[in-house]
Amino acid sequence: MTAPGATIGSVFSLRRIPLVALALASVVLVTTALIFVFYVAPNDAFMVNQGFTQIFYFHISIAFTAYACFACGAWKALRHLWKRDPRADLESYVCVHQGIIFGVMVLVTGSIWAKYAWGYWWVWGEDELVLFLVLFLFYCAYFMLRFSVDSGPQRANLSAVYAVFGVVLIPVSFAAIRLAKEVIHPRVFTLQGPNFGGWILVAYLLAQVAMLVLAYTLYRIELAGKRLDLRLRDLREVLA
Amino acid sequence: MTSAEKYVTAAYCVVFAVVLVYVLLIAMKLGRLDREVTELERRVESDSQDSADG
Numbered sequence: 001m002t003a004p005g006a007t008i009g010s011v012f013s014l015r016r017i018p019l020v021a022l023a024l025a026s027v028v029l030v031t032t033a034l035i036f037v038f039y040v041a042p043n044d045a046f047m048v049n050q051g052f053t054q055i056f057y058f059h060i061s062i063a064f065t066a067y068a069c070f071a072c073g074a075w076k077a078l079r080h081l082w083k084r085d086p087r088a089d090l091e092s093y094v095c096v097h098q099g100i101i102f103g104v105m106v107l108v109t110g111s112i113w114a115k116y117a118w119g120y121w122w123v124w125g126e127d128e129l130v131l132f133l134v135l136f137l138f139y140c141a142y143f144m145l146r147f148s149v150d151s152g153p154q155r156a157n158l159s160a161v162y163a164v165f166g167v168v169l170i171p172v173s174f175a176a177i178r179l180a181k182e183v184i185h186p187r188v189f190t191l192q193g194p195n196f197g198g199w200i201l202v203a204y205l206l207a208q209v210a211m212l213v214l215a216y217t218l219y220r221i222e223l224a225g226k227r228l229d230l231r232l233r234d235l236r237e238v239l240a
Numbered sequence: 241m242t243s244a245e246k247y248v249t250a251a252y253c254v255v256f257a258v259v260l261v262y263v264l265l266i267a268m269k270l271g272r273l274d275r276e277v278t279e280l281e282r283r284v285e286s287d288s289q290d291s292a293d294g
Contacts, residue, residue: 018271019267019270019271020264020267020268020271022267023260023263023264023267023268024264026260026263027260027263027264030256030260031256031260034249034252034253034256037252038245038249038252054248054249054252058252214259214263217263217267218263221263221266221267221270224270224274225270228270228273228274228277231277231281232277235277235280235281235284238284238288239284
């Protein structure tokens, strides 16, 4: 008899959601988030001295999405090492790849905001910025490691160990801004909760959910493409 | 809304529209490819079954 937990898990499994439905959900959520950010949330009520407030909603939500992608990549890598799940290696790789894409967007949107608010594209003295860059470069090196080893169990094991180690940098990067005594990077989330409320919080949460769903859709698309590639390779071998 | 804010809004909308259209199109294309590859696998399997039987 199937355990109730397993039944619930299989019924509500995210893997079962069709790609087109996920893509449509992304369209609806991102459109709603844009409407809330530009037309509902007040523009001048939060961080007036920081200026250009609209970018805040996307910069922060994209940053958390990048952290989520790296954490998910580490979780899948752990599953590969622990359970020997045959799907986990490819899933971990795709998660890290999505994390890098969102990481680039964090650096670009952050630099645009920094130029507008502080007058500089980048400040090397800022722990938050530098630690995020370290995290980003650490995961960039993941690809150098992965593609320097031939395809097979050794590559999967090495990549998995590397991805698991990298996840340690996420709390360090996140905590850096809270541990630093003097920072110019705004503190949006404190131990007491977010520094904002009302429509700003609603718009931020919508943008966050929209970015997470968009990231998951892109993850599923990349994974589906890579699995199709593997299936076609198997077909070619059978027909050869 | 000032004209600068209108430009910012337009820039965001254009960037996200391009990304979302790409996501939607690629999702539909992958769904179709998946069905076609499944059909090919089924045919290859039935052909190999036939040749094994007779």
